[in-house]
Amino acid sequence: MLVLDTGNFIGRRKASYGYDTPLTLRSLERMGYHALAIGDKEISWGLDELEQELKAHDLPAVSNNIIDIGTGKTRFDPYRIVKVGRVKVGVTATIGGSAVVPSTLKEREGIEIEDPVARSRDALEAMRKEKADVFVLLAHMGLEKAGDLIDSLPGYDVILVGHDGRKLEEPKKEKGVVLAASGSRSNSLGEVTLTLEKGEIRKVEGRSFDMKQDDGPYDEFLRKILWDALELDENGNRVARKLPETPSTKESADQSAAAPPEEKVIAASHIGGASCALCHANVQAFWSTTAHAGAFKTIAESDDWEKPECWNCHVVGFGEKGGHSKTTLDPALWNVQCESCHGMGTEHVRGAERKRVDEATCRKCHTPEWSPDFDYAKDLKKVSCAVGLRGRTG
Secondary structure: OOOEEOOOOOOOOOOEOOEOHHHHHHHHHHHOOOEEEOOHHHHHHOHHHHHHHHHHOOOOEEOOOEEEOOOOOEOOEOEEEEEEOOEEEEEEEEEOOOOOOOHHHHHHHOEEEOOHHHHHHHHHHHHHHOOOOEEEEEEEOOHHHHHHHHHHOOOOOEEEEEOOOOEOOOOEEEOOEEEEEEOOOOOEEEEEEEEEEOOEEEEEEEEEEEOOOOOOOOOHHHHHHHHHHHOEOOOOOEOOOOOOOOHHHHHHHHHHHHOOOOOOOOOOOOOOHHHHOOOOHHHHHHHOOOHHHHHHHHHHOOHHHHOHHHHHHHEOOOOOOOOOOOOOOOHHHEOOOHHHHHOOHHHHHOOOOOOOOOHHHHHOOOOOOOOOOOOHHHHHHHHOHHHHHOOOOO
16 A cells, blocks of 8 residues: 655644644654655745655655756655555656745745656656556646646556645546545545556546544554644543642642633634635635636736735735735635635634625725726626535536
8 A cells, every 4th residue: 555645744833723743744654655745835844944854754755846956956856666565656746737836935945846747757757667567646736737637648547636625536537547636634535446457457446535533543653642742631632731830830820720710812813725624615625716726826926926915915814913924925825715805714713703795805906907807796606605505616
């Protein structure tokens, strides 16, 4: 069995929503991944430090089109050959499509992103020379763009898709190529089972599914590091951190016992569409097919990068507390997302009434200057959440 990841596996630098990067990497190491694609989040995180962490945790990253400007070579191994029983599987990864890497990030990291099709063909030829039997491409570019690769890269047997969070409930086979996508969350898993006869794929089975907390059984190592990090007891309940008792802490404890408990208030913030998708999966899947889902690309690849008035309408919460900062480049808040129209996700979770979206909401960005052809009644149908709620995901 091969264990693979299609990219954006990294956590944030600081603990956020119950996880952090060291915890993620220790978990991936325990699960024994054979290859991980490098996505836009990994590049945003910082490649030098990432490479050190991956080596420390024995996690093999692959990418065939992230090129080091200084050396002219791929920044990571372009492919891996992994033996599964008697079968040699060649695995490579590429980034492109809707996974946009801003020019400032490329300059900071000293990299260039080359054509994913051309570089994937090169990797395919190299893996053929090493006598691989099955060829797998980890395509970090979104489902729509990855689907286009079927015609461009006929030599691959399997294309596993990441980046945009879209999911295929089961793998599909087109023109001899198996295409699969399992979603974007850490509990979103996919499996593809190939049956080979005389070197040919005769049967394809598989599914995408979400692991629930009670699905178990837990791996005890993963359970311990996760529950220790989250400060949970043996039943999975949050426990208060115990401090060594001193005269000052004892006095503080006595005062706390005498006073009513103070409710902890979590600061209002933007949480990103991936978090919204935990409850609104159909809406998120539909949104990923709209032009709003690629709004960041238009400034990331143009001179408009330096114009703050453009950032306001192409990322979530630019300049707002808990929103996007141009200096941190948080991919979770790229593009026009749920919170751009409906307000902060933390407020929604607390039970606040969802912000009403009307023509004035759209006109904040779709001005006569920037959207002279904007027709509210007509264009609203292209992005309405109601389409996602009806299950038409495009």
